[in-house]
Amino acid sequence: MVDLEETLLPGVGVRYGLTTRDGDRLAVVVRREGGVEVAVYDRRDPDRTRGVIRLDADETGVLAELLGAPRLTQRFVDLSREVPGLESGRFTVRPGSPFDGRPLGETRARTLTGCSIVALVRAADVVPSPGPADVLHAGDVLVAIGSASGLGQLAARLDGGS
Amino acid sequence: MHDTEALLVELGLLFLGLAALGLLARRLDLSPIPFVLVAALAVGEGGLAPLGTATPFLEAAAEIGVVLLLLALGLEFSPDELFTSLRHHGRSGLVDLLLNAPPGLVAGLLLGLPWQGALALAGITYISSSGIVARLLADLGRLANRETPAVLSVLVLEDLAMALVLPLLAVALAGGGPVAAGGGLALAAGTVVLVLAAARRHGHHLGRLLTSPDDEQVLLRLVGLTLLVAGAAQALGVSAAVGAFLVGLALPTPFAERVRRILTPLRDLFAATFFVAFGLATDPADIVPVLPAALLLAAVTAATKVATGWYAAGRDGVGTPGRWRAGTALVARGEFSVVIAGLAVAAGLPELGPLATAYVLVLAVAGPLLARLPVPRLARPERPATA
Incomplete structure (x- = not known):
């Protein structure tokens, strides 16, 4: 500590x-x-x-994002360790994914896979708890928590599988 | 019409001159205050090139300058910061007062000033310049240092003490006896406590009253309210400055941040005219005879400030070099010493003007220089007796 x-x-x-x-x-x-x-x-x-x-204020912002983005996902890893059966994963939206340019809500991740998307990492920016209207772009990283099988389904869905 | 021309030209030249001096001061890593005072001596009564038409305007603007300086002082610290400082460094504040006010008082009495004048001189030697010191710490990269919280706490407590010292002086200078002065002090202390308590609970109402998305609205409402309260305080016989300080203190913290940003340029402009007006009223020829006394007083009170910082930083468990740095950082006297001297001069003690001018000139320059000296290896200042 x-x-x-x-x-x-x-x-x-x-x-x-x-x-x-x-x-x-x-x-x-x-x-x-x-x-x-x-x-x-x-x-x-x-x-x-x-x-x-x-x-100055701008430099501080850049440094905070640099240190903050990996820290955020690390926290979820820690969190998932504490709850048995809960896992977390990072999923990149690849170019050519059906959700490139589509709002997050269209992935229907929660309904179909049971996973919660807790953060959206775009370059140095982190959007914590993104909403269904947030539009995804190729290169975005989604941080999600859920069961191991749910996370697997989510990965497949993002890559254009069922 | 001719007068308008002369007024504008004189003011224009004055402000350009102040800008040049400010630049020079920054180059030399010094506070602009001593430069402004010297320049004002040069253009004042008995100086090299006396100003004519601009003087009445500067005198009126100087009154507003004091009010804005104190308003900004009240805005500088939140009630929480005051209470925290009081808890951790209340004793350092007391040591500060006991070490730095008496030399001024004694010197004033020895120089044959009336007791009110000696009291004003005690205030002048007591109060460090929070402006100069805060700037110094930032410039020297010492904000993160271990001794810095102690230094800043001492400054906060001095500024709080200003709210008590000013009304005390105002009553004393208005000709009240020690009893009336004591009454004024009690009244002021009561008001400060009341305002602080009220600000904690009801400050947001005041914030709502003044707040507006439009900066212009905020500025007009705030300056209007402040001048009104300052005028009322003046009419009650405490000083206008105290009223302004209380308004600043009562504003809620998040709003205060925005107000500081809006107010700073205006305050800088009027505060500069205040320093100029103070220098104008002093005849440079009067400074020479008081110079030895001022130098001696400066030497003594520089030492007592070093002892204050030494004690305060020691309470935080800081080692020798840090305690030395804390002490030397506090030596600078500046704007608030001039405010007190200005009050005394306005109340009919003109003999204090030259002494205060010389004293502030010496310490506003010597303070930052002393703080820049490397920590002496062998010179280990002794603990003050009160420690």
Whole structure:
């Protein structure tokens, strides 16, 4: 369990501090205006910084998506481990799939396979709990949870099988 | 007609001059406040090129400048941040007050100022410049440092204390005796607590009253309300600045973020005129005789601020270099020292003007420079006696 220490910085924002498994000390300041500062500290002296990186709001967004998308699917993997019989899977919508350019609802995944599509990953973007009207494109990755057989049926359906 | 021309030309040149000075200050990594003060001395009474027609306008604009400065100060911190700071660093705030106000008080009495003037000087030496310090921490990349929460907490508590110090001063300067001043302080303290409590529960009503999708509407409503409350506070004998501060404090947090964005350019403009007006009223020739006193006071109160930061950061378990950094970061005095001095001068204590100007000039420059010095290896400042 990672121990994330949260400190209010009045007038500035919030500072999050953590020590990695390797013993590196890291602090992230999320500024009220949207920018972020990341600082790494000397292992022996927590009052000496080894470097500070300043990110503006856009850069922060890119970095958050980069770190967030794989994390999200990892969480579902963890979740499915906790419920016996529940599995999760990632399915790519391939070019030529019958659902390329069609709304998600048309896959009728829930009705026909019993699987829930919990996230839609498109490049660096993640759409959590996508709705039936969200349109799929080739290259999108669907994150779904369901039974092993249901997931198999879903994979086949997305590839153009029955 | 001729007057209009002169007014516009003078103001235009003034603002262009301020822009150039601001640029220079940024280049040198210093606060623009000391530059603006020096420039204002140069164009003021007894200066090199005295302004003529623009002076009455600047004086009126300066009043609005103070109100906007304090409104922005109230907006800067949410009630939650205040309460958190009070819980964790209430003692540091007390140490701050006990170490930094008495030198000003004693110096004022030794210099033969009336007790009201000495009280104002105590306020001037007590309050660090939250503007300069916050900027300094960001510029030096120290926001993530361990000592920074302590530094910021001390600043928040000082700003809260301003809400008590200003009415106390206003009553004292208006000629009330110590009893009346105490009454004013109690009244102000009561009002601040009441507003904070009300803001927590009912702040959203005020937010709804002011909120609009249109930025122009928000600006007009907010400035209108603030000036009204400030005027009422002034009429009640507490200071206009306190009224404005309370309005800022009472606004709910999410709304405050938007208001800050809308208000900042306006505040910058009027605050600059306030610093100029303050400098204008001071004769540069009067500064020379008070310079030794100002330098001595600056040296003493720089040391007491270092001790304050040292103590506050120590409470958070920060090591020696961080405690030194926290102390030196707090040394800078600036806008709020000038606000207090401005109040005192306006209330008929003109002798405080040159001293305060010299004092702020010294510490607004020396503070950031001191904070940039590398942490001395051998110089381990001693713990303050109160620690």
